[in-house]
Amino acid sequence: MSVLLGQEFPNFDVDTTTGKYKIHEFIAGSWAILFSHPADYTPVCTTELGRAAELAPEFKKRGVKMIGFSIDSVEDHKGWIKDIQAYSKVNDFPYPLIAGTRQMAADLGMLDPDELDKKGMPLTARCVFIIGPDKKLKLSLLYPATTGRNFDEILRIIDSLQLTANYKVATPADWKSGERCMVVPSLSDGEAKARFPKGFETSQVPSGKSYIRLTPDPSK
Template structure:
């Protein structure tokens, strides 16, 4: 989907990442923070999270409970994206607060309901204690043992090879997650990490009106000198302010029709 050689821009990706702290001052998990480690039981046996994701991009995909209608469709659609995610070096795991035995039974329903012939090849984490949910900010600690309140929020965490949180999405129970959007976000994050660019709104369907469909912006941290050295063909969009900050690069443009 993308083209261009990888380039190590001194004022780019690494400098941009340093704008985020490794740990928040109040203990809440935020973008750029190193994600919490944990041990858990899963449908594929015991898991040590750091060991499982070591050196890889990863997605942690949470559900409030087993045998829920929206999440049943989400697991099925996620299974359809599994091979594509795996090809991009992404480790995938989902989480629900029910028992692992219940997860296994639930997966039979997921496969039966999905119109495609899918298999669930990624682990489903059991989090009956809610410890993982609390550590990742999906549940207030005071709600841990209150059976009358909602369980964990439906969240997506995309984690980089440095074990830092790169993207987080939270959804209400009434809105199913879009797996195409999650895949798009993974592609955008990997592109940015590799080439020191930032994807515009609606990427890769952006800037078609000026013949720059799929082009991406240089990060603000890329100096003018580095822009000339590493992105000699970049295009600066003219705006009324006269500030030259909308710098597009053909790194990231679409090379094939979807």
């Protein structure tokens, strides 16, 4: 049972470093990001969770709740958090970590068959799930255990998801918040003029088709 884009995220009961609750209770009408890591007390994971803690104000500014996941115990999580704080020089650890089960990780498609623990069992891969206020999955990313994530890119993705959830635009390659967006093809030119008072520019291409229409970021 892997959750697909647009599907409601499973309402798991979770035990975390800040208590027990259901995932939907944690989301509670906000955007949320759940990111998994292979194991506590491992080097790449330490850098990732430290970086996420450093960027917590940026996630909060976007109204995004953060929560981590691995199949380690709450006790191990709490001990490891001290290492993360020391290594990354963060005074606060601003998000909970789920003490998940192997079954939960399997249900979410998180297990990495190429990376095994000391018992020969697959480790949790580096997953990213971004969940909307409607509790539906908006984006999923899956990294192997050996590759650390770029959290600046994850913030950029969130900016795009939140923008395109509210306006009839798409974001082009390498887009950053505040840059020009693309009018979605489903809007006619007349509809686009009504929706985007700042106007739009149509790029001329050899086919003669006017499908590339750029407009200023409508959220600014």
